[in-house]
Amino acid sequence: MTDYSPPARDVIFVLKDLLRVHERSEPANYEMVDEDLIETIAHEAGKFCAQVVAPLNRNADEQGCTRHADGSVTTPDGFKQAYDEWVESGWGTLPQPEEFGGQGMPHALFTVIEEYLNSACAGFMMYPGILPGAVATVMSSASEDLKQTYLPKMVSGEWLATMALTEGHAGTDLGLMKTTATKRGNGAYSISGEKIFISGGDHDLTDNIVHLVLARVPDAPAGSRGISLFLVPKIMPDSGEKNGVSVGSIEHKMGLHGSATCVLNFDEATGFLLGEENGGLAAMFIMMNAARLAVGVQGLGHAEHAYQKAAAYALERKQGRAMGDRPDPSAAADSLIVHPDVRRMLMDARAFIEGFRALVLWTSVQIDVSHGAQSREERKKADGLVSFLTPVIKAFGSDRGFEVAVNMQQVFGGHGYVTEWGMEQIVRDARIPMIYEGANGVQALDLAGRKTAKDGGAVAQAFFSMIASECEEAGEALAFIADPLGKAVHHGEAAAKALLENGAQDPNDMAGGAYAWMQLVGTLAIGWQWLRLAKLAQDQLDAGEGDPAFLSAKLATARFYAEQQLPLCTTLRHRVKAGAGAMMALEAEQFLRS
């Protein structure tokens, strides 16, 4: 019994009709992908999430996780069984390397499952959600011995993993961390320190947990250049003995109660170096980039779940009368769906969800291309686009996912504020993606600095040019979106120019416009996907293929996006251009009330 239906039809429309992933011959692992596989994943993984995972969601919030007197942690009722079923189902091994027992399938396919899992129960998703990034990190930086010991069980899901980065005084600024790593005689290291905010820091889902821990070796350079990455198991695989890792406490959070967010104490724990000493940040970034895309997908998952509940409520709940024709003139009231302002919120949700899903899946294909295309040129191009869009997908996806959840809660009126209907839980759960894996302001700075200014805006311009040329080729029937999108691209190009000029003058001016720049790129990128979705829908309609109701809804939603969201680009351009003058004008103390 659940209120979540996996949006399989929309997923198939994007993967098969729009991206035609089953027709790709490379990267090589796309050879495995045929129409049946797309359908199977869209439907069957969806069934699993809806039937096994979604029923956990409400209780996960109410019960939360428990730290027992002996320091062990248990997850909410049902998590262990659902996790066992997850492992057995094999869905989790889909993108994992075949070498270690995975299925080696494209990342793009797993992205669908990430969305479903998050819609079904975000607190549950946190446990297996970290594995692909953790496996990739170990793959790229561990010794052969470590790989053989750890990867098979991580790939299968028999063991879970954590990212142990944050310390009380070192969040965004990892360079401030104090956890130490001292080399022992046997090549291992002794790790000591306290880490906070560690998702899945302990739990009862797996017998062992593989902590990936950032720490400093003695005499390491100050700051982020002196950080090393270590693999620290909860239980030593050879001896079966407990390692020196313990849970100090479970954090009390606004939401995501199903996920055990732990304070972890490392007390001379045995750790194994991954990569080089002092090269930890680079090794960890492999994990963080995967995690950042997944966090954007969380925004999508929350938005979809919230939308489904709000749409169902709007059709069911009778309140007020239609202003135009009344569906049933004799009724005392019409359903909420007759009211334009309710539809405004629902259409905005659809416009974000469907456009962003297309963007995320397109980007996931590019990730696969960046890793596996034969041509170096093609890999490089894809990698540039992925790097550029990663902070946008993380930040814009989580911002808008939260905003949509809040709007969907609003559809319920007062009933949205009481726990009974589940909307307030989605809002609380949807708040954290804006913060973790690099707060959204940091993502915006990454986009503006490293991903835009560093190459003089080259990738940004290539991205805009791609969109502009699609606008030009769109033709009359699509002018309703191609024209405003073309204008928005123009604002984007002007904003990029302003950003670079500001940055050349004073880096603070670039930083002051970074957030608006991120929002502008996000708004444009989704608009671009809507142009593609609209073109596809129009082509299918013209050809008499597909379901006219489904396709006409796509065209109407594209129009909504063009009318309501694309006009934001002019405002955002102004904000980028304004720089940081007014922001930096106050002395620090002037911010305090007196």
Place this chain on the structure above:
Amino acid sequence: MTDYSPPARDVIFVLKDLLRVHERSEPANYEMVDEDLIETIAHEAGKFCAQVVAPLNRNADEQGCTRHADGSVTTPDGFKQAYDEWVESGWGTLPQPEEFGGQGMPHALFTVIEEYLNSACAGFMMYPGILPGAVATVMSSASEDLKQTYLPKMVSGEWLATMALTEGHAGTDLGLMKTTATKRGNGAYSISGEKIFISGGDHDLTDNIVHLVLARVPDAPAGSRGISLFLVPKIMPDSGEKNGVSVGSIEHKMGLHGSATCVLNFDEATGFLLGEENGGLAAMFIMMNAARLAVGVQGLGHAEHAYQKAAAYALERKQGRAMGDRPDPSAAADSLIVHPDVRRMLMDARAFIEGFRALVLWTSVQIDVSHGAQSREERKKADGLVSFLTPVIKAFGSDRGFEVAVNMQQVFGGHGYVTEWGMEQIVRDARIPMIYEGANGVQALDLAGRKTAKDGGAVAQAFFSMIASECEEAGEALAFIADPLGKAVHHGEAAAKALLENGAQDPNDMAGGAYAWMQLVGTLAIGWQWLRLAKLAQDQLDAGEGDPAFLSAKLATARFYAEQQLPLCTTLRHRVKAGAGAMMALEAEQFLRS
């Protein structure tokens, strides 16, 4: 011990320097207002809220209210004592009618206390916060007997009150309500039915509670024309016997846990008619309009509280390095306040808070004028502006208050998501003002329909003209805000025209643009206040009066608003103009995923 400092200096700057309320000779009760009184209220009421009320806030959230086996309700620890002190302090009687023991002071002064109370503890504020509206309703519609029995104790705060409107199937659409009122022989009525979401439906703060209840008399016309208003005491004042009112349950809410939100069962309870039979909605609207302004002030209070915590944290927390000059080059990290993106969020909070406070206090003066000015013409003009701005203050104030709270939570990074720092509580508490007292979408429709289209846009145009002429007179030194504000007024006028044209064509098109219209008027109205604040600050600086640091911060914040918020008006104009075509395109069933 509290983290909240009443922003007395800012309040005095608005009431005294900007609005010069101490110099007003009318309405008559402004004769009571001198500079000392302004200072006393700003400081002493602030002290009360910070010292007596604010310490309740954290526990109120954690402990919540309790319904006992006998159906009685107790509030969180400390509420009863704080409420007794509140009554004793006399702050609550400030705006109440002298005839019944109040102080008869201007509403504008009480608005300050409403803001403080809400910042200090929103859950506590809910109990006394309802009294001014309840008293006004009883004043305007009760028989002399009822007034003599109830008003002295309501005015003093010895008894509290509720607004009992909502039923399970009747929220926004009160016309659907089913609670019945049957006339008895003695002139009283017998009230039966179930009401939900009743704030302060029961509690241990006062011996008696005065419920203002909407119900239907037999053979009442269908819909909202058949609703009557009744006064239903919890305890009969003459006999001391319990009336037929009981608490079915306390709602489990996302936040505002200190406020007992009850399901109330009326079982042949004795009620007394207020006003005429079937005239209940008009009588209740006296209360709802006061409540709507107060809800906007809640948004302000939440934003101010969240801002203070975030500003203090940003100065304290060391994370990352400044991109330009470093305050302390030898330190490992600078405080967050060096980062433009952190300042962006803090400046945005200031720009909303200070501009909106000025707007709210200006409007509060207009409320006083609309009730008490000698000239009918002046009363009418003020009433028109108050009616126009009430839905804007309610909806825009609560929307932006929530948004600011979310941004201030973001300043804390991961620490904002854990309960320990109190930011997530503010966000949860700040969510409800967007919903209750008429959800914000309903406010937007009220603004677009009744307050704009109904008079052909006359009040809107008068409002814009007032702003435009102030822009023209602003002079060179203020061009940095007067010019963009003038452009924004132009967008506002164009949007008003589009709204009216759309409405003439199809009421749905007007409704589809209503929300953007509300946001546009709100954005403009705050910009207008910033022009006034900037002019005042510049004048004082030019005259060598006042604290340059305080005044220069006002100018910088005005510039921030001009650069970051006013450019939104062009986007909002586009949205108003777009109407509802894309929103209404889907059949209801197309909103469901399949």
